[in-house]
Amino acid sequence: MKWLLACIAPVLLAAWILFLSAHGPASWVLLPGILIGIACAAGLSFLRSFSPALRALSLTLYLLPLGLLSTYRASAFSVSKDFELGALPLASAPSEMSIAQLPTGVTYRSAAFGYRGGSLFEPRVFSMTAILIKHPKGDLLIDAGFGRDIAQHLATLPLPFQLLTRYTLNKTAREQLQSSGYDLTRLRAIILTHSHWDHISGAADFPEVPVWIPPAERSFVQGEDVTTATARSIKSLHIEEYRFDARPYLGFAESHDVYGDGAVVIVPAPGHTPGSVIVFVTLADHKRYAFIGDLAWQLEGVTEQEERPLTQRIADFEPRLVREHLAHMAAISARYPELTLVVAHDPRSFASIPKWP
Ligand SMILES: [Zn+2]
Structure with a gap:
C-alpha cells in the first residue's frame, strides 16, 4: 500500500499541475491539490523503508512534476540574428476600408x-x-x-x-x-x-x-x-x-x-x-x-x-x-x-x- 502511494502521488501531482495550467485556476482545484500534496509528503516519508529499486522508481517519478514546473521558469531567450526590417512599407488603402x-x-x-x-x-x-x-x-x-x-x-x-x-x-x-x-x-x-x-x-x-x-x-x-x-x-x-x-x-x-x-x-x-x-x-x-x-x-x-x-x-x-x-x-x-x-x-x-x- 505504501509503495503504491509513493509511486502514484507524484504522477497525480504532475496531472494536477497540467490540469491547473491548461484549465485555469478555480477554487475547487485547490482541495485536490492539498490532498495530493499531503500524499506526496507521505510518499516521500516512506522512502526509507523501501528497497533500493523501489526507492529509485519513486524518486524518478517525482521528476515528472519537477520537469513540468521547470518548463514554466522564465528563461533567457536567445535568437542572435539581425533582422533587416527596412522602412515601413507603403500602402494606399481606400478610405472606405x-x-x-x-x-x-x-x-x-x-x-x-x-x-x-x-x-x-x-x-x-x-x-x-x-x-x-x-x-x-x-x-x-x-x-x-x-x-x-x-x-x-x-x-x-x-x-x-x-x-x-x-x-x-x-x-x-x-x-x-x-x-x-x-x-x-x-x-x-x-x-x-x-x-x-x-x-x-x-x-x-x-x-x-x-x-x-x-x-x-x-x-x-x-x-x-x-x-x-x-x-x-x-x-x-x-x-x-x-x-x-x-x-x-x-x-x-x-x-x-x-x-x-x-x-x-x-x-x-x-x-x-x-x-x-x-x-x-x-x-x-x-x-x-x-x-x-x-x-x-x-x-x-x-x-x-x-x-x-x-x-x-x-x-x-x-x-x-x-x-x-x-x-x-x-x-x-x-x-x-x-x-x-x-x-x-x-x-x-x-x-x-x-x-x-
Ligand atoms: Zn489558437
Whole structure:
C-alpha cells in the first residue's frame, strides 16, 4: 500500500499541475491539490523503508512534476540574428476600408499555459475572435473563431486536450454578420493564420466562402497530424491556395499583397504550423496592425519574448522557428511602435479594434 502511494502521488501531482495550467485556476482545484500534496509528503516519508529499486522508481517519478514546473521558469531567450526590417512599407488603402472584431467565444486558461514564466494561479481568458476587413474589392475575415459546431470540432481532438479545455461559445461570426444585415456575398475569403480547431471552426459556417491557406498549410492539413483533425473533419471547407511573391516585407523574404494596394499583406511565418502566416493590415488613416495568430498565445510571448512553455512540444510544429519569428516581431514592434500587434488569443491586443457592427 505504501509503495503504491509513493509511486502514484507524484504522477497525480504532475496531472494536477497540467490540469491547473491548461484549465485555469478555480477554487475547487485547490482541495485536490492539498490532498495530493499531503500524499506526496507521505510518499516521500516512506522512502526509507523501501528497497533500493523501489526507492529509485519513486524518486524518478517525482521528476515528472519537477520537469513540468521547470518548463514554466522564465528563461533567457536567445535568437542572435539581425533582422533587416527596412522602412515601413507603403500602402494606399481606400478610405472606405475598415476593420472590426467579432468575438465568438473564449477558453479559460492560466498565465502559465500562455507563456513561459506566467503564474499557474493567474487566470487568463483566451479570446477566439474573427476580424472582418471591409474593402471595396471584397471583404475578408482573418480567422473565423468558434463556429456553430464547436462541440463537434473539439471532439475531433485527443481526449486529454478535450478534458483540459473549458470554453464558452458566444455568437458565431456568421450569426453576428447575419443579425446585423451584412450582405454575405461581400465576403471574398477567409484568411487563416493557421488551420487549428479554434481558428477554422467558424469557417465551417461559411461553406460558400473560400478559405485561403498557403500550399505548406494545405499539405499539413492533408497529413495525419492530430492538431489538424478538425480541419479534416469539416467536409464543406472550400480551400483555395495562394502563393507568396519574392517581395520582402519588414524583413520577411516573401509576401502576398491581397489587393495590390499594400492594405493587406500576408507573410509566411512557419513554426506553430508549417503554413502559419502573419497578416499585416494598413488602413487609410495609416493605422497599422499585425495579426500574428498563435505565434504567441499571450502578449508576453512577444513583449517578454517568452514562448509557450509546456505545450510547446505538442502545439508547435517547429518551436525553433516560433522563437525566431517572435524575436522578429519584437524587433518590428520596437522599431515601429505605431504598429499594433494582435495576438489571436490575448483579448488585450484587440482593445483598439472596434466591435462589429
Ligand atoms: Zn489558437
